[in-house]
Amino acid sequence: MNCVLCLIENDPIAIFGLKKMLEKTNYVKQLEVYEDGEQALHKLKPHLIENTPRTPDVIFLDLNMPIMDGWEFIEAYTAIDRPQNAKKILLYVVTSSVMQRDRDRACELSAVTGYIVKPVTKDDLKHVFEEDLQELWKNQ
Amino acid sequence: MESLNNDRQETDSSKMCASEHFRAHTLQWRWRRTEGLRFFQKELVEVLKVPGQIPHTNIHSFKERLHPEDAGRAAAALVRIGKDQQRIEFTARFNLLENGYCPFRVSGMITERGSDQQVEEIVGIAQLQKDGLEAGELRRRNERLQRMISSTSAGYWDWNLQTDEEWWSPAMYGLLGYAPNEIRIDYNIWINELVIHEDREHLQAAIGDCLKGQSAYCAEFRMKKKNGTIEWFESRGRIFQDQESGHRHFTGSCINIEAHIQTRVIRERENFLLRETSRIGQIGVWELNLADEIVTWSKEVYNIHGVPQETPIDFEKAVSFYLEEDLSVVSDAVQRAAATGEPFDFEARIRTLDDRVRWVRATGEPIKNIQGLVDRLRGVFQDITRHKEYELNILKANRDLATHNERLTNFSHIVSHNLRTHSGNFEMILRLIEDAEDGEVAGYIDILNKISNSLSETISRLNEITDIQNIDELKLEPLNLAEMVQRAENALLGDIGKADARIETDFGPCESIIANRSYLQSAFQNLLSNAIKYKHPERTPHIRITADASQNHCIIKFEDNGSGIDLKTHGDKIFGLYKVFHRNPDAKGVGLFMTRTQIEAMNGSIEVESEPGEGSIFTIKLPRKS
Known part of the structure; x- marks a missing residue:
């Protein structure tokens, strides 16, 4: 698949694990990893304002990160003024938090497509890339 | 002349004497032109039992004793006797002082005339109109007495000590709910059946004292009424000697004092209540x-x-x-x-x-x-000091509890989150192993070891934190500030040297501080270490540690010229657990959380002011008294 995935995550083991899982699939053509929200925002911003080859189709966002956590990232990300023709992006909160409070808070945000509790499973990936993403592409 | 007069008096008296009965109700008088009017006091005192005196008197003072309404009639009679009448007769009321006006039938006759037919002497009697007194004044007095008796609602009793007869007035029966003479009364029946057992002894003693003539009788006691209720009564009495029979009587009155006792009981209770509440409250x-x-x-x-x-x-x-x-x-x-x-x-x-x-x-x-x-x-x-202190303590305890509770909740979330991070990692690697080819497995085992190590590290750090929060009695002692800062510096000697950091102190009036030694050292070391770790990239670290004292607190400030923190963004999280605001690899997000927990365990507080690019000021406030 011709998909760009952006992973915003500061736990090296989680990054390693996800990379390994993705290697066994062919969902992702290109993986971009950022270790905290601020870094991600800073580096992603040009590709959000303009459609480029690095503009992600899917973002996996951890909540608990230094400098700028997931919540702050969503706030800043939502505030970016993207053009009409900008590529639609699916944003998933990927976290070890099982608290209902966090899940409710995430699902109330319009920018958030889904909430995935760690560890990410093959089924999670299948759901994201074979269902949600296919659905999005079909409509475009 | 004196003896002659006396003789004449004797003669006159004998003239006038009739029967004893007559004497008992009459008094004699004589008027002489030369002497005026004279009464014979002896009879008067006997008949009327008047202690006061009717003096030997002239006609003038006699007139004064006349009832005003009868004065005219008496005067007319006196005028007539000298002129056309040989006898005088009229009825008039005389004032007998203590007995008031009493009607007398006054009569007399001329017993001596002078040579010129002038009246020299009149002799007569004044007879008390007994019927008039009894029917009028006595009746009125009796009625008045009856009214008084009935208005007191008192009962009267009379005990003839010679015959042992006892008499009760109708009201006396009424006091106990009986009709007059409904029950037979004598002393034994009264004391044994009507007076209640508990009051018998002191009542008998009081009566005994009175009969022995030691004191007047007055006693409070309870009697059983016809309907079975028991009420309080007060009885007073004394010994009388009957004039006629010579019998000794024990006579007196009795009233119901139940209401009085009730009010007395209530009043005593209220007094007690008031006195005690005033004292206790x-x-x-x-x-x-x-x-x-x-x-x-x-x-x-x-x-x-x-x-x-x-x-x-x-x-x-x-x-x-x-x-x-x-x-x-x-x-x-x-x-x-x-x-x-x-x-x-x-x-x-x-x-x-x-x-x-x-x-x-x-x-x-x-x-x-x-x-x-x-x-x-x-x-x-x-x-209200005790209540107020209690109230203030409770309010404070409530606030402390709320804070503590909130922190515990946060803490449990953090613990669960952290443990889940590791368990998630374990799960993920184990799944990868399931699908792994033989060559890859050794690499995964390596990773599992890493996860296990960081899990242990996390758990031991969480233990440290719970240890601080769980100490009930923290040992607080006076600590020398200069010494504590020096110890922190010694522990960080390498870092200080590497960064070429300059540390300046000024403790002013606050030489020593009451704190827990290891907590304070840990806090100082952490703040100092942060100031060096997060130094400004273009400046050598300059750290100023100062102290000041307010009335109740010691205030210690750590000021640095480091890179600072954007408090607008991170303000509420800087002391939170696992909050990291720098990309410095040594940042664990534990230090300031530990510092705050330790300071708060010593009843202190810590605050931060900071300007990104300028530096930070951490202010510790600790109570001066433990």
């Missing part, structure tokens, strides 16, 4: 006279102020006991009450004469004089 009464501003205090109010009883107090003096912070509450309330009549009820602190601070509650309301003007304020004054 430390409640007193005060009054302020608005005209002269003199204040009256009850005993308790003096005690609460620690002021000797009877010390003169005026308004200014009374108000001077209040703490300055609370003074406006007091004077506002009093002034408003005096001006508008609005009652008040306030709580404030006073400093007693012996220099203790007490919480008091005072109520007050205006009191009007007869003219309807407010001239006094009066109210209740209570020492």
Whole structure:
């Protein structure tokens, strides 16, 4: 698949694990990893304002990160003024938090497509890339 | 002349004497032109039993004793006797002083005439009209007595000590709910069947004392009434000797005092209640006279102020006991009450004469004089220190609990989140192993070891934190500030040298501080280490540690010229667990959380001010007394 995935995550083991899982699939053509929200925002911003080859189709966002956590990232990300023709992006909160409070808070945000509790499973990936993403592409 | 007169008197007396009976109700009189009117007192005293005197008197004072309505008739009779009448006869009322007016039939005849037919002497009798007295005055007196007796609702009794007969008045029976003569009464029946057992002994003693002539009889005791109820009675009596029979009588009255006893019991209970509540509740009464501003205090109010009883107090003096912070509450309330009549009820602190601070509650309301003007304020004054301290302690405990609870909740979320991070990682790697080819597995085992190590690290760090929060009795001791800072510096000697950091101290008046040694050292070391770790990339670190003292606290500041923190973004999270605001690889997000927990465990607080690019100031506040 011709998909760009952006992973915003500061736990090296989680990054390693996800990379390994993705290697066994062919969902992702290109993986971009950022270790905290601020870094991600800073580096992603040009590709959000303009459609480029690095503009992600899917973002996996951890909540608990230094400098700028997931919540702050969503706030800043939502505030970016993207053009009409900008590529639609699916944003998933990927976290070890099982608290209902966090899940409710995430699902109330319009920018958030889904909430995935760690560890990410093959089924999670299948759901994201074979269902949600296919659905999005079909409509475009 | 004297003897002649006496003789004549004897003769006259014998002339007038008739029977004993007649004598008993008459008195003799004689009028002589030369001597005036004369009564014979002996008979008068005997007949009328009048202790007072009718003196040998002239006609003038005799007239004075006449009833005014009868004076004319008597005078007319006196005029006629000299002229055309040989005899005189009229009825008139005479004032016998203590007995009041009594009707007498007065009659007399001329017994001697002079040579010129002038009347020289009249002799006569005055007969008490017994019927008139009994039917009139006696009846009236009797009725008056009866009215008095019935209005007292008292019963009367009479015990003939010679015959042992006992008589009760109808009201006496009525007191016990019986009809007159419904039951037979004698002393034994009364004392054994009507008087209740518990009161018999003291009653018999009281009667015995009276019969022996030692005292008048007066006793309170309980009797059983016809309907079975038991009520209180009071009986009084004394010994009389019957004039005619010579018998000794024990005579007296009895009244029901049940209501009186009830009120007495209630009053005693109320007195007790008032006395005890005043004492236990430390409640007193005060009054302020608005005209002269003199204040009256009850005993308790003096005690609460620690002021000797009877010390003169005026308004200014009374108000001077209040703490300055609370003074406006007091004077506002009093002034408003005096001006508008609005009652008040306030709580404030006073400093007693012996220099203790007490919480008091005072109520007050205006009191009007007869003219309807407010001239006094009066109210209740209570020492509520214990309640107030209790209340304040509870409020504080509540706040502490809420804070603690919130922190515990956060902490449990953090713990669960962290443990889940590791368990998630374990799960993920294990799944990868399932699908792994043989060559890959060794690499995964390596990773599992890493996860296991960081899990252990996390758990031991969480243990450290719970240890701080769980210590009940933290050992606090005076610590020398310079020494504590020096220890922190020694521990970080390598980092300080590498960064070429300059550390400056100024502890001013606060040489020592009461704290826990290891917590304070850990806090100092962490703050100092942060100041070096997060130095500004273009400046060598310069750290200034200062101390100052307020009334209740020691304040220690750590000022640095480091890279600073954007508090607008991170303000509320800087002391949170696992919050990291730098990309520095040494940042674990534990240090400041630990520092805050340790400072708070010592009842202190820590705050931060910072400007990105300029530096940070951490301020620790610790109580001066443990």
